[in-house]
Amino acid sequence: MKVAFVEPHLGLFGGIRRILELANRLTDRGVETTVFHPEGTPCEWMECRARVRPSARLLEESQDVVIYNDPNPEDFGLVRRAPARLRVFYVLELYETSLLPGFHPMIYRPRHQRTLYMKRSLKAGYLLLTNATWLTTFLSDRLGLESTLLLGGVNREMFHPVKREPNDGFRVLCSGDPRPRKGTDDIRAAVELARRSCPEIRLDTYHGRGVPQHEMARVYGAADLFVEASHQAGWNNPAAEAMACGVPLVCTDIGGVRDFAVHERTALLAPPGDVPAIAAAIVRMVQDDALRGRLVAAGLESIDRFDWDRSADRLIEILERSLAREAAHA
Known part of the structure; x- marks a missing residue:
């Protein structure tokens, strides 16, 4: 299976950590995984065991799955044109939740571009994943959208109890x-x-x-x-x-x-x-x-319940099941 993640950058942000943790574990499990971002440069703050390529290269090779999570016009357009069997929008945040249910692009577009592309992404017909239970509930109850929960984890090699020294104060x-x-x-x-x-x-x-x-x-x-x-x-x-x-x-x-x-x-x-x-x-x-x-x-x-290895295994299961369903309807 070939999986591509499309990111706006590889800066030090929680959403990028989530993608790199998953990309690393997919790579470890034999999934041909590539992270695309505009510069195509290696991540400087965290190990990335997946391939890293410039965003423009996404259009040059076919993928089984393309996953993106940032609702911006560049990534939205790139994913829409990418040669792939399955497109996935991984919802990490909803931003302006008060606007989404009644959002009208012609009214809000000048001041709320992120919300515009959030709603376009949610309505594009892609497989929707969410990274928290409240997001799954909001999409179902407020927008009538079905999504699949993919909780993340905590990297125990980086974040774990250490021996503490007494503090002053x-x-x-x-x-x-x-x-x-x-x-x-x-x-x-x-x-x-x-x-x-x-x-x-x-x-x-x-x-x-x-x-x-x-x-x-x-x-x-x-x-x-x-x-x-x-x-x-x-x-x-x-x-x-x-x-x-x-x-x-x-x-x-x-x-x-x-x-x-x-x-x-x-x-x-x-x-x-x-x-x-x-x-x-x-x-x-x-x-x-x-x-x-x-x-x-x-x-x-x-x-302790939140483990990146379990998350990666669940992602592979979700993608394989979705690809099989797509093939059956082809």
Whole structure:
């Protein structure tokens, strides 16, 4: 089987990690796998065992399967023209969910190009995969679309518990991603509020500091608490990674965490954008050692279910079944 992934770039983003983790494991299983992106240059931050080629080369050779996940006009057009037996749109995020059900391209196109190509991709008749349960539910309930759930995993070679050294004070870690939807400003405000009760709190971030991937377990493991306050996400990699590293987790109650983060069981959850609620959860964590220990133990057990090898095996099964169905109807 020949499988092509079409990406807009190979930069350090959660969606790209997902594709590379799958591409690596498909390659390991004997699937002829190629990742196409505009420059065709190797990935600089993570190993990629699949072939990497410039996007334009996709049109020069036939594929059994072409998979894309970013709803932009370039990738949409490229996939539509690619010689392939099966086209797959892997939904990693829905972005403007409030617009999608009643979206009218002629009205929204100038300001909402991503939503335009999201809806075009969803309506193209391709096989739809989703990377979180809430996405599958939304597509079915709000848009009447059938999709297949393909949950991802956590790379245990990179993200795992490490021996911790005692901290001075109480170290709270967040990614520090400056994009507004990531909620970093909410975290900073919540920490300032929490310091009124717990002045020993100090806040650290890792975004933009060039930390090599093989050192991320050490970065997570040095924290007493990880806080993630995204307003929306298809799947939340930092929260899952922190949980896999055995770090107590406070996060916002969004679809992107609900497959693994359960309030009072594996994490403490707060409504998105609710700074006082996030602050209250932080204070509870600081003041209750037993709570942190209980959530960490349950979190490690929960996140263990998410495994890239199982995801890759499931993807191969889905693709083979879909190709057989296409052949039967040819």
